[in-house]
Amino acid sequence: MTEIVVLSGKGGTGKTSVTAALSVLIGKEAVIADCDVDAANMHLLLEPDFSESYDFYSGEIARINSELCSQCGRCQQVCRFGAIDFNEDGYKVSELDCEGCDYCRKVCPEQAIEMLPRKSGILYKSNIRTGTKMVHATMGIGADNSGKLVARVKAEAKEIGQKENKSIMLVDGSPGTGCPVVSALAGANYALLVTEPTMSGLHDLKRVVKVIQRTRMKMGCIINKSDLNPSMTDEIHQFLGEENITLLADLHFDTEFNKAMILKKTIVETDSPIKLQIEEAWGKIVETISKK
Amino acid sequence: MDKSKPVKIAIASGKGGTGKTLISTNLASYISEKTDCLLVDLDVEEPNSKIFIEGDFSLQEEIFKAIPQWDESRCTLCGACTTNCKFHAVLQLGTMVAVFKELCHSCYACSELCPEEALPMKPHKIGEIGILKNGALNFMECRLSLEEEQAVPLINQAHEYVNQHFSDSSIQLFDCPPGTSCPVIAATKNTDFVVLATEPTPFGLNDLRLAIETMRGLNKKFGVVINRYGIGDDEVENYCISEEIPILARIPFDRKIAEDYSQGKIAVRGNEKLRKAISELFINIENHLNHD
Numbered sequence: 064m065t066e067i068v069v070l071s072g073k074g075g076t077g078k079t080s081v082t083a084a085l086s087v088l089i090g091k092e093a094v095i096a097d098c099d100v101d102a103a104n105m106h107l108l109l110e111p112d113f114s115e116s117y118d119f120y121s122g123e124i125a126r127i128n129s130e131l132c133s134q135c136g137r138c139q140q141v142c143r144f145g146a147i148d149f150n151e152d153g154y155k156v157s158e159l160d161c162e163g164c165d166y167c168r169k170v171c172p173e174q175a176i177e178m179l180p181r182k183s184g185i186l187y188k189s190n191i192r193t194g195t196k197m198v199h200a201t202m203g204i205g206a207d208n209s210g211k212l213v214a215r216v217k218a219e220a221k222e223i224g225q226k227e228n229k230s231i232m233l234v235d236g237s238p239g240t241g242c243p244v245v246s247a248l249a250g251a252n253y254a255l256l257v258t259e260p261t262m263s264g265l266h267d268l269k270r271v272v273k274v275i276q277r278t279r280m281k282m283g284c285i286i287n288k289s290d291l292n293p294s295m296t297d298e299i300h301q302f303l304g305e306e307n308i309t310l311l312a313d314l315h316f317d318t319e320f321n322k323a324m325i326l327k328k329t330i331v332e333t334d335s336p337i338k339l340q341i342e343e344a345w346g347k348i349v350e351t352i353s354k355k
Numbered sequence: 356m357d358k359s360k361p362v363k364i365a366i367a368s369g370k371g372g373t374g375k376t377l378i379s380t381n382l383a384s385y386i387s388e389k390t391d392c393l394l395v396d397l398d399v400e401e402p403n404s405k406i407f408i409e410g411d412f413s414l415q416e417e418i419f420k421a422i423p424q425w426d427e428s429r430c431t432l433c434g435a436c437t438t439n440c441k442f443h444a445v446l447q448l449g450t451m452v453a454v455f456k457e458l459c460h461s462c463y464a465c466s467e468l469c470p471e472e473a474l475p476m477k478p479h480k481i482g483e484i485g486i487l488k489n490g491a492l493n494f495m496e497c498r499l500s501l502e503e504e505q506a507v508p509l510i511n512q513a514h515e516y517v518n519q520h521f522s523d524s525s526i527q528l529f530d531c532p533p534g535t536s537c538p539v540i541a542a543t544k545n546t547d548f549v550v551l552a553t554e555p556t557p558f559g560l561n562d563l564r565l566a567i568e569t570m571r572g573l574n575k576k577f578g579v580v581i582n583r584y585g586i587g588d589d590e591v592e593n594y595c596i597s598e599e600i601p602i603l604a605r606i607p608f609d610r611k612i613a614e615d616y617s618q619g620k621i622a623v624r625g626n627e628k629l630r631k632a633i634s635e636l637f638i639n640i641e642n643h644l645n646h647d
């Protein structure tokens with residue numbers, strides 16, 4: 064199974080719209096993983112049935128048993144995260160601040176503190192309208208998007224893919240260059256970059272390319288809204304050339320993307336000229352991944 | 356508004372690319388035409404505001420977090436540190452103790468619980484801040500080093516830095532990281548008002564809902580700016596109205612605004628449509644802040 068990860072560096076470049084369009088093109092052959100868990104949107108276009116769901120726990124959280132607490136204040140002294148508040152009801156852990164380091168529990172002379180697993184999201188396995196399966200997730204408020212949920216989404220998708228003999232695993236990665244991106248990249252064979260010709264688009268593209276280059280995987284790039292700033296588009300072309308990244312398509316700004324989205328469709332299900340370009344881009348990706 | 360205390364306004368969004376940076380840079384520029392304003396780019400993984408701000412940094416400072424450093428001469432290889440670190444950041448490997456700094460949360464447990472004082476905490480660079488002054492506008496950029504994965508310690512320190520050095524800046528804007536995970540919580544913490552940027556599309560609505568849930572969970576005062584108004588449907592607007600969430604401004608979709616943005620230009624100076632929206636935004640924020 065070939066694993067393709069779609070990344071953008073910057074948010075809002077059309078990464079998810081492109082990934083969803085590819086899912087429609089590839090159809091049954093692919094298993095889909097929505098690893099953009101912080102702003103998961105693929106479900107809006109692919110109509111998942113949320114058939115299976117699992118609570119996801121990651122890390123721990125401290126809880127003080129007020130019946131055992133003698134109010135010595137030791138926990139508050141050692142907590143480096145200001146997570147222990149004191150008021151007339153005694154000491155209490157602020158869930159949003161606690162990092163789960165366990166230091167307070169270790170120093171509490173009354174053994175009044177216990178560590179509980181922290182629920183940080185929900186994971187779903189769904190059947191989607193393209194006749195295949197998708198693994199996706201929602202993250203709890205203020206949860207630590209450290210990449211663990213992303214890794215889990217990917218692992219589940221991989222398992223499905225292998226069991227059902229899929230040839231492609233298509234992963235919608237998250238924006239940025241931090242831990243969730245690194246998790247999404249782990250074990251992948253190809254990185255598809257979706258960018259836009261803005262200064263920040265290019266800047267963030269360079270950052271994410273640097274991260275991907277640590278892995279040596281092949282890369283291809285789609286420039287979305289390329290006509291909004293032709294000279295910046297040229298600059299991106301030049302950068303891609305220097306880094307040996309295949310230019311897969313220059314897509315013109317097209318309101319069809321939004322119109323399709325409102326109808327819960329992808330761009331390849333419209334009459335937009337972009338449909339053909341995405342098909343061609345996919346052809347180039349297939350060529351590259353079937354080479355080795 | 357309490358005139359003696361700076362007003363802190365966060366600009367955030369459920370996902371990137373919805374116009375957070377467009378809004379913060381143009382709002383900062385607009386405010387600084389009349390009065391002192393500080394703009395802090397807290398999108399530490401992808402700080403992009405600088406592109407829109409003229410001038411070079413007059414001051415650059417490194418930011419550190421504390422991590423333990425193994426003192427071989429004191430260590431008796433008792434193994435306490437390995438058990439005390441919840442994050443598996445300290446491991447005893449044969450006759451040495453290794454610290455994995457990317458995993459360390461700076462909780463001090465290993466260090467302070469080490470019976471031999473063999474793991475003193477030492478500063479480790481995690482990023483940089485840059486500062487410049489341009490007329491009435493002070494700008495501060497916070498950038499996470501590429502190898503670093505945790506944004507929260509840098510964001511917390513940036514807030515502290517602002518409190519220490521910019522207490523006389525009466526209006527402070529914070530361009531926050533996108534999403535709903537812990538970096539956003541850290542970035543919006545201690546701010547008085549949050550502006551949520553979104554787009555009138557199904558993706559925009561989905562991300563906005565998550566952002567609103569987060570802000571409600573944090574008990575924040577907030578309002579919404581609809582960017583690229585006109586490209587999609589009315590669902591975002593209907594949602595805000597039914598939930599009684601104030602719409603602070605609508606920035607019309609305008610090719611010229613998009614082009615200026617892609618070229619790193621502050622459009623509020625020349626583009627009447629944007630200027631109208633930004634001034635409306637500022638008036639509405641002031642009204643909401645004065646309302647309690």
Ligand code: SF4
Nearest residue numbers: 142161162164165167
């Ligand atoms: S577990 Fe750590 S972060 Fe949480 S309250 Fe205890 S000392 Fe603070």
Ligand code: SF4
Nearest residue numbers: 440459460462463465
């Ligand atoms: S300071 Fe805390 S997180 Fe860091 S190595 Fe020590 S015990 Fe682990």
